[in-house]
Amino acid sequence: MRLRFAPSPTGQIHVGNARTALFNWLMARGAGATFVLRIEDTDFARSTKEAEGSAIDDLRWLGLNWDEGADAGGAHGPYRQSERLHIYRAHAVELMSKGQAYHCFCSEEQLEMDRYQALRNMQPPKYVGRCRNIPREEARRRVEGGEPATVRFRVPDGDREVGWEDLVRGRVAFTTDVIGDFVMLRSDGVPAYNFAVVIDDALMEISHVIRGEDHISNTPRQLLLYEAFGWKPPRFGHVSMVLGPDHAKLSKRHGATSVGEFRERGYLPEALANYLALIGWSPGEHQELLPLGELATRFRIEDVGKSPGVFDPEKLAWVNRHYLKIAAPERLVELALPFLRQQGWIGREGRDPKALDFLAKAVGTAAQSVDRLDQVPGRLHFLFDYSAEASLADPAIRAEATDARAVIAALASELATAGPLTDKETFRALAGRVRERTGARGKGLFHPIRLALTGEPEGLELDIAVPLIEQGAAIRNAEVRAVSSAADRAAAFLLELEKPVANA
RNA sequence: GCCGGUAUCGUCUAGGGGUCAGGACACGUGGUUCUCAGCCACGGGACCGGGGUUCGAAUCCCCGUACCGGUACCA
Numbered sequence: 107m108r109l110r111f112a113p114s115p116t117g118q119i120h121v122g123n124a125r126t127a128l129f130n131w132l133m134a135r136g137a138g139a140t141f142v143l144r145i146e147d148t149d150f151a152r153s154t155k156e157a158e159g160s161a162i163d164d165l166r167w168l169g170l171n172w173d174e175g176a177d178a179g180g181a182h183g184p185y186r187q188s189e190r191l192h193i194y195r196a197h198a199v200e201l202m203s204k205g206q207a208y209h210c211f212c213s214e215e216q217l218e219m220d221r222y223q224a225l226r227n228m229q230p231p232k233y234v235g236r237c238r239n240i241p242r243e244e245a246r247r248r249v250e251g252g253e254p255a256t257v258r259f260r261v262p263d264g265d266r267e268v269g270w271e272d273l274v275r276g277r278v279a280f281t282t283d284v285i286g287d288f289v290m291l292r293s294d295g296v297p298a299y300n301f302a303v304v305i306d307d308a309l310m311e312i313s314h315v316i317r318g319e320d321h322i323s324n325t326p327r328q329l330l331l332y333e334a335f336g337w338k339p340p341r342f343g344h345v346s347m348v349l350g351p352d353h354a355k356l357s358k359r360h361g362a363t364s365v366g367e368f369r370e371r372g373y374l375p376e377a378l379a380n381y382l383a384l385i386g387w388s389p390g391e392h393q394e395l396l397p398l399g400e401l402a403t404r405f406r407i408e409d410v411g412k413s414p415g416v417f418d419p420e421k422l423a424w425v426n427r428h429y430l431k432i433a434a435p436e437r438l439v440e441l442a443l444p445f446l447r448q449q450g451w452i453g454r455e456g457r458d459p460k461a462l463d464f465l466a467k468a469v470g471t472a473a474q475s476v477d478r479l480d481q482v483p484g485r486l487h488f489l490f491d492y493s494a495e496a497s498l499a500d501p502a503i504r505a506e507a508t509d510a511r512a513v514i515a516a517l518a519s520e521l522a523t524a525g526p527l528t529d530k531e532t533f534r535a536l537a538g539r540v541r542e543r544t545g546a547r548g549k550g551l552f553h554p555i556r557l558a559l560t561g562e563p564e565g566l567e568l569d570i571a572v573p574l575i576e577q578g579a580a581i582r583n584a585e586v587r588a589v590s591s592a593a594d595r596a597a598a599f600l601l602e603l604e605k606p607v608a609n610a
Numbered sequence: 611g612c613c614g615g616u617a618u619c620g621u622c623u624a625g626g627g628g629u630c631a632g633g634a635c636a637c638g639u640g641g642u643u644c645u646c647a648g649c650c651a652c653g654g655g656a657c658c659g660g661g662g663u664u665c666g667a668a669u670c671c672c673c674g675u676a677c678c679g680g681u682a683c684c685a
Contacts, residue, residue: 292683475647552644564646
């Protein structure tokens, strides 16, 4: 059993394509089959080496791997269509010599008019067959004379049904009378899609073709080609499309749509992959969150749904939260580093173990309450960007702080004599003393403390946030931006609070 | 227009001739005696419409409708 994924390197890998790749991979790995990556770069105008590289990176990032491919080698290469041009040409010649293909000299303008005409007559637009019966000798002369020509496949005469048992849809069939003689080789000698895939899939001995629903109507043409060559066609499975929330094809205006964008926003690869597998398929047993390997053992292409799926960013966020929670803190810091650096919180230097430990704790904690890694800085502002002045500029915060002046004053005074609140217990004890001195309790106690110590009305649990502040304050080097201690914060906050406020 | 495909809560789905039509995300209410997130509990929410077959249809068949895809010298 051999499967393949064949992206064309004309841009970023889309989540829809990524899902198709994933289904192929799941099926291959679940069956112990060979998985091939082929690059379909015959559209020279739009294909780039760069896009090929990023497609490979994206697929690998998602956790997919392949046994043969453009970057992996293998016995069925080359795996880049641009390097197989001679193969396509040879096969085109073969079909021509058998009379199953012919040169076509129609201009694009002529074809355009034919199409228009057919539409007016409410007929399916298909090639009218103008060049079908040009004698072979004449055609050869014209080609040698330099006249531009394509090579078309001669669709067998007579109305016949061409169908197949689709792995996800069941029986699908077309009749040949709606299929016109299609182009195999363009006038520049480059193969057209339908021709190239068939040659490649056949020569690469692909046994199962899992691809997007948008290829359904190509399938009968390809089947005809297999037949013309006398090859046994593979099994086909056409998976439905992925749509945006408005049921339109997923596009930029829906926000992030490419794998690269999700990576940049701090989604975990295992989360994206897991979520993608859930569109149109269900692992069953009320279990949705499963590692790729487990999904592979459960995956059956026959169980994939036939209807299009709407991409739901909310659910992706939920899946991502799950994986964020179970990820190792060290890995999270590594992944969050770019975001922290953007904030200017990280210096360029090496890696001081104390700083690293501090960051691991901070990021690890913040990642518990965030949808994606790019939101981590937002949860950590209180550490690096504390400013009593800026916080108290907010009227709501100033009002609440003013009401709770006694609490803040007591807090500052207790903190002035206490050591650093390096753990939850010390912090609780200190809060207890403030409560005894002021009589404030519950919300009236903790919320003002939160304001004074973090500068923000909401955020991490104080039990965790306060020790983090103290841990950061203990670090004295250039690797991490300086964090002010709880004592300094309370003092500064109190001072700022007592300053007469400029009238607004 | 023509060809092909699809149709269960807002979304992803399970199921499938007789079920209280199940779960997840999202949503609402309450709880977790600092907040947001989380977590827990509870709650509202669906078989596209019409015919037929049948004792019985969401399930099978037909028609309609809506939506998706294709209709290229793009893949």
